Amino acid sequence: MTSTYIETGGHVRVYDDAVRTHLEFPLGTYRVHFTSKEGFSLIKIDDLTVGTERVYGGRDRKVDKIFRSYALSDRSLGVMLSGDKGIGKTLFLRMVAEEARELCLPVVIVSEDNDGIVEFLESLDECLIIFDEFEKTFPAGRRGSADGTNRQNQFLPLFDGLSSVKRLYCVTVNDIADVSTYIVNRPGRFHYHMRFEYPGPDEVRQYLIDQAPRAHRDEIENVALFSRRARLNYDHLRAIAFELDQPDTLFAEIVEDLNIKAVEPSTYRIEARFPDGKVWAEEVEMNLFERGDVARTFELRNANRSIFATFVPRDLLFEADGGIFVPIHKLELIDDEDEQPEVYPTTVALILVGQPAYGFGF
The missing domain is CATH 3.40.50.300 (P-loop containing nucleotide triphosphate hydrolases)
Incomplete structure (x- = not known):
């Protein structure tokens, strides 16, 4: 017809x-x-x-x-x-x-x-x-x-x-x-x-260079590094670009005032590296940017046993390259028998999951 x-x-x-x-x-x-x-x-x-x-x-x-x-x-x-x-x-x-x-x-x-x-x-x-x-x-x-x-x-x-x-x-x-x-x-x-995935650091950096031409390059880099710690969508970036394009604006100051608080938990891959070179890893959902004084506990497992690790988000170390680490001396560990493990990991890192190099996946 x-x-x-x-x-x-x-x-x-x-x-x-x-x-x-x-x-x-x-x-x-x-x-x-x-x-x-x-x-x-x-x-x-x-x-x-x-x-x-x-x-x-x-x-x-x-x-x-x-x-x-x-x-x-x-x-x-x-x-x-x-x-x-x-x-x-x-x-x-x-x-x-x-x-x-x-x-x-x-x-x-x-x-x-x-x-x-x-x-x-x-x-x-x-x-x-x-x-x-x-x-x-x-x-x-x-x-x-x-x-x-x-x-x-x-x-x-x-x-x-x-x-x-x-x-x-x-x-x-x-x-x-x-x-x-x-x-x-x-x-x-x-x-x-x-x-569609969240934009990665390279895309965040290019977006701000285009949309906030008067922003200081160090501040743009701070946003790019922050995007490795928390998910930023284009609504967030549009607001950040508007603020950074104003004179003498610091990202560390505007992020406290903008309506972009991470109210939803993000998925992080937690990797604990031990002295023998072995890595225990798990993916967990956490919100690191609210109630930073409240402890978070997660479980790491291998084939034979488990370790329960507890840390407080305010103790996290945010490295210049975007890495997130838990200071070992701030980490509380117990095994599945409620005892301290004989061997502690040398490093514990958190990696934001779901963020490819580009913000568009297929």
Whole structure:
């Protein structure tokens, strides 16, 4: 069936081939709208654009990859973007939307859930369909809707890509644990799953050089080193750049006042190196930047035994190269028999996990 589109007053409505006004889907950006009286329609909105903002982490190459694969495919293509808030998923969506319009693909944004949404989307001709914060708009049932229904599974036939109309689907996800198991690890439905990580020191450094040209290079370096100790997203960096671009600003002073406190625990890899060269390592979740006078305890294990180590965050040593160490004389150790171990480690280091060299993982 060929669909016909009628545009009046910024609204685009979809009809069957009994009515003809537009012979094809008008190029533009639209939001899906629903009322109980009129049903589904498309409201024309401002185009999603990147503007003059510089893009970091080689993301333009990822956009090229998506559209190269879409051009080569004879079926619909799905792209999932996952990661915490503030680390660039929305900016990447804007890049994808810009490229889609360059290729004469209309852009459709789905931001609300209503019965019949799948059938409506299935009626659209070739386009880019965006689901921002997919797991929030369409709960999977585990933490979502009150009746426990999985609102994501209704899209499985659509995402299978077997429709007679080829489309590009792009969804953003903050918490991958809240996405249906029928979607995750299913490349037949989502060919790409692009994971957004926190920017690493090199990317932080370049961002601040670009966005805070008047900042002292030593202060930029302090931020880059701090990013190895705590996760900084682009919202954080934007605020830091604004402050550092002011005269005589010190990062050590502004970090106390900005609303960027690490309220969520981060994952650290703790490595204890012993005199015989052996290394015991574990990954633990901790918040090192709140209640620094309260002790933290973690367990280190090897094949035969365990050691429980306790330290106070205020005693940590933050080295100039970004390393984090627990002073051995400040470390309390007991073994699994509640006794002090015969051999103490020579060093105990904490390494922030989940931070690649660039802020865009795949």
